Amino acid sequence: MVVAAAPLGGEQVRWVLTGAVMVEAGEPDALDLLVWAAQQGPFALVIHDAELRYVWVSEEWRRLFDLPGDDQVLGRHFREVRPELFYTEAESGMRQVLASGQPQLREVRTVVPGQASDRAWAISFSPLKDARGVVHAVCVTAVETTERYWARRWLSMLSEAGTRVGTSLDIIKTATELAEMVIPRFADIATVDLLDSVFRGDEPTVELAPGAVALRRVAHRANSPGIPMGAELGETQSYPDYSPPARCIAGGRGLLSAEDDPGFIKWIKLSPYRTAALVSYGMRSIVAVPLQARGTILGVLMCGRSRPEAFTEGHLQVAEELAARAALSLDNARRYTRERTTAIALQRSLLPRRPPKGITVDVATRYLPHLPADFRMCVGGDWFDVIPLSGARVALVVGDVIGHGIRASATMARLRGAVRTLADVDLPPDEVLTHLDDLVIQLSAESGDETGADEDAEGVGATCLYAVYDPVRRQCTMATAGHPPPVVVLPDGTASTPDLLAGPPLGVGGLPFEYAEVNVPEGSMLVLFTDGLIQSRTRDADARLGELCRALTLPAPTLEALCDVVLKAMLVELPADDVALLIARTRALDPSQVATWDVPADPAAVATARENVLLCLAEWRLEELAFGTELIVSELVTNAIRYGRPPIQLRLIRSSALICEVSDTSDTAPHLRRAHVFDEGGRGLFLVAQLSQRWGSRHTPQGKTIWCEQNCGTS
Incomplete structure (x- = not known):
């Protein structure tokens, strides 16, 4: 072994181990084996003295960090040789080891000379002590952990995706969460395109034009605001069969595309925005993976990189796993959309589509289903109706079944049918509500299980307002069962609620209902609504009624426009319940x-x-x-x-x-x-x-x- 004297200035001399070994013929001794192990082992090793000067360097360390020969390294401070930030950060760790005598382990990332992407290392700082425990040097070993580092990163991202993607049953929001998930840690640009049938809630089918796949842009994100996205949100694009999105849909699995892919280059040149992205932002590597759930393809997730590190097969596997998890959330949102659309269509079919002809009022109506925060299928039991009566009179009805769901809608349909039957008998409003009260009590009694166990019975309740307008007398006779009173807007713009004695909600039983007569000049408006219109988390009902009266006096060219004005003014936040609104402008009969x-x-x-x-x-x-x-x-x-x-x-x-x-x-x-x-x-x-x-x-x-x-x- 060669030992040389290294002058350090003045009279001080340090002896430096150069790592050269003189091997005599015969069996190597333990020292020989030790040096060979340090030089030929799978890890990189270097020894620094107490002044952090190079004492010994393994060949692996020299190769990885591109160090010059021993004559330019040994005896010099390590920051004189490589002043990069990596060595600057390592100095604090080595000085702590020299001071405390305790080893340290750190994980670092750095770009190895000659490579484009950074790599991860587990760096160990070990003190070298003599028999008295005095620290004379530091031994630094480096073991590459790049694969384990990225595996942990990707597992962490996939785990995070489980909580961040699919937080609701909204298709667009779920797609947006997916695009945000991969930027910037995984890609520099991400787009999510879906089949149009997904938005309708239908069973997805690949919609083919000649040699192309039609997809609608749902979400896109980029880590730089200058990167062109190509398609606007909501725009439908036609992807030719050689493009990565069409190919991954056709093959049912993800694919990598780069500059050596003829189909990728042809697709890039087909669009000016993609050409600009390639030239200006270096988008030379993309991953396209199908969003596939339960054996059905919903769309495509595309990720592009402009960073030096291109996508690899490992990245493709990560993207496929992420897309598979997100696709389940998208499919759940699609199924929810179909079920909710069906339920709302059913409920709307139970409501009158248009006012009957020949009535003596002009009518405009609105129905807004409740959209709960947890996106349950919560169709409600709100309804309205306009019923022609004898003598040119007309009945205006609005009601609300307590609760939500299919059961509430079914109860609403039964009550609306009962109201029409009672109106055909032409009973006065108070008697109509009395018969409805008896019906709701009967429905509540029937809502128990088949054994008739009272403890398992679920009660039925509802509110209702029934009003009859007479164009000859120019009067409105009305009665209410636990329902908010109507608003009467006179031709001069005065809006108020009539003094109406509120009866109990339907289903209570045993209490009478009373009617009131209100004079209604020609051209007045009778406004009936359910409580979802005036409910508020911060305002009481009386204050909200005042707001409604003011909203009804806002200018609007038609009753239909007035409905929109009222809803916009009253529903500044997501309503807590279904909303039914009926506005009727009266017409009187001339003598x-x-x-x-x-x-x-x-x-x-x-x-x-x-x-x-x-x-x-x-x-x-x-x-x-x-x-x-x-x-x-x-x-x-x-x-x-x-x-x-x-x-x-x-x-x-x-x-x-x-x-x-x-x-x-x-x-x-x-x-x-x-x-x-x-x-x-x-x-x-x-x-x-x-x-x-x-x-x-x-x-x-x-x-x-x-x-x-x-x-x-x-x-």
């Missing part, structure tokens, strides 16, 4: 459209009634209806004289239909029956039914009214 006669309880008065009606029809220019109307009036007036009680009144109303009404003070309701051959009577109401479009009877506080309608083609 010239109504004719009324008192009829004496004398059979001879029937002829006079017919004459009055014929004169009125002539004045209204409805002579074509004279024959049928004359027969109808004869039958109804005759029945009132024969079976009813005076006073008797005959009324004609010209609206969208010609309405004939005969009222008396008897509460006996007529019944339609089929007369036999030799019966002398029983054909009157049958004849009325044949001559009219609709007919019926309704009870009034004074008795009853028999009515029928004929189409007259006017309004």
